[in-house]
Amino acid sequence: MKPSRRVLGFLAIVLLLQGCAFSRGTLGDEVQSEVIATIQKGTTTKEEVLHLLGAPDRLLPLNGRDVFQYYRYDAKAGSLLLIILNFTRLSIKSDDLFVILNRDGIVEDVISSKRTDGLKFQFWPFGD
Amino acid sequence: MTHEWKDICSFFMAALLCLSSFGCNVVRITLNTSITPADVSFIVPGQTTLAEVVAKLGAPDSIAASDTGIVATYRFLDLKYSRVNFGWLVKPWTPIDPDLIFSRTGLGVDAFEVLYDPKWVVLHQGFQRHLIRPPFHPYPFQQSRGSTPHELPPFSGPAIMTSHG
Numbered sequence: 001m002k003p004s005r006r007v008l009g010f011l012a013i014v015l016l017l018q019g020c021a022f023s024r025g026t027l028g029d030e031v032q033s034e035v036i037a038t039i040q041k042g043t044t045t046k047e048e049v050l051h052l053l054g055a056p057d058r059l060l061p062l063n064g065r066d067v068f069q070y071y072r073y074d075a076k077a078g079s080l081l082l083i084i085l086n087f088t089r090l091s092i093k094s095d096d097l098f099v100i101l102n103r104d105g106i107v108e109d110v111i112s113s114k115r116t117d118g119l120k121f122q123f124w125p126f127g128d
Numbered sequence: 129m130t131h132e133w134k135d136i137c138s139f140f141m142a143a144l145l146c147l148s149s150f151g152c153n154v155v156r157i158t159l160n161t162s163i164t165p166a167d168v169s170f171i172v173p174g175q176t177t178l179a180e181v182v183a184k185l186g187a188p189d190s191i192a193a194s195d196t197g198i199v200a201t202y203r204f205l206d207l208k209y210s211r212v213n214f215g216w217l218v219k220p221w222t223p224i225d226p227d228l229i230f231s232r233t234g235l236g237v238d239a240f241e242v243l244y245d246p247k248w249v250v251l252h253q254g255f256q257r258h259l260i261r262p263p264f265h266p267y268p269f270q271q272s273r274g275s276t277p278h279e280l281p282p283f284s285g286p287a288i289m290t291s292h293g
Contacts, residue, residue: 060193061193062192062198063193085152085153085154089158090155090157091158092205098188113187115186125155125156126154126264
C-alpha cells in the first residue's frame with residue numbers, strides 16, 4: 001500500500017520541525033605537549049615545573065614523594081530535538097598530567113595522557 | 129471501506145503513533161572511555177610496570193598512597209536516561225496539561241584500580257563495582273539485573289585499601 005499524501009505531508013512537517021543543539025564546557029587550562037616534553041626526569045626541579053606549568057590543581061603526598069596533578073576536562077554535548085523524540089549525548093573526557101618529585105625536589109617521573117583530542121560532538125545515544 | 133476513508137485512517141494512525149512518542153527523551157552521558165576486562169588483560173601482577181599500563185590505558189584520574197604502595201584509579205561513567213511522558217497522548221483533547229511520566233536512570237559508575245609497589249610494578253588490579261552497562265529502559269518498576277558470574281572480570285587479588293588524607 002502506498003503511503004498517502006496526507007501521511008507523507010504530516011511526516012514532512014514533523015521532520016521539518018526538528019532542531020539540533022550543540023553545547024560545550026571546559027574546566028582547566030590546556031597543557032601543551034611541548035611544555036610537557038621539556039620536563040626531564042632526573043634534572044628538572046620543582047621550581048622549574050612550577051614556572052612551566054604554574055601551581056598544580058592538586059598536590060598529593062605519596063610515600064615521601066610529592067605529586068603535582070594538572071587536569072583539564074572537556075565536555076561536548078549534541079542534542080537532536082525531533083519534538084516527538086529527543087536524543088542527547090554528552091561526552092566528557094579529561095587530560096591528566098602527574099609530575100612525581102622525589103624528596104630532593106627533582107622530577108622522578110612524568111605521567112600524562114590527552115584523551116580530549118578524540119572528543120567529538122555526538123547525537124546518537126545508542127551503541128558505543 | 130473507500131479509498132478516502134483509508135487515507136483518513138492512515139493519517140490518524142500516523143498521528144496517534146507520533147503522539148504516543150511525544151515527550152520521549154533518551155540521554156546518555158559518558159565520562160572517559162569505559163575500560164573492559166579485555167582492555168586490562170595484558171596486566172600481569174609482579175611483572176607489568178606503570179609505564180606499560182600508562183602506555184595502554186593513559187594516565188590515571190587519581191593517584192593515592194596505600195600502606196603497601198601506590199594506587200592508581202581510572203574512573204569512568206556511562207549514564208543512560210530515558211523518559212516517556214504518556215500525558216502527551218491526551219494533550220490535544222484536554223484544556224489542562226496532564227503528565228504521566230515513566231523515567232529511569234542507570235548510572236553505570238565504575239573504576240579500575242591498580243596497586244603498584246614503590247618501584248612502580250603492579251601488585252594487584254581490579255574493577256571497583258563490576259557493573260554491567262545499564263540498558264535504556266524507561267519502565268521504573270522492574271528490578272535491575274545483577275551480574276552473572278561469567279560476566280564478572282577475573283579475580284586478580286585482594287581488595288585494594290587506600291589511605292586518604
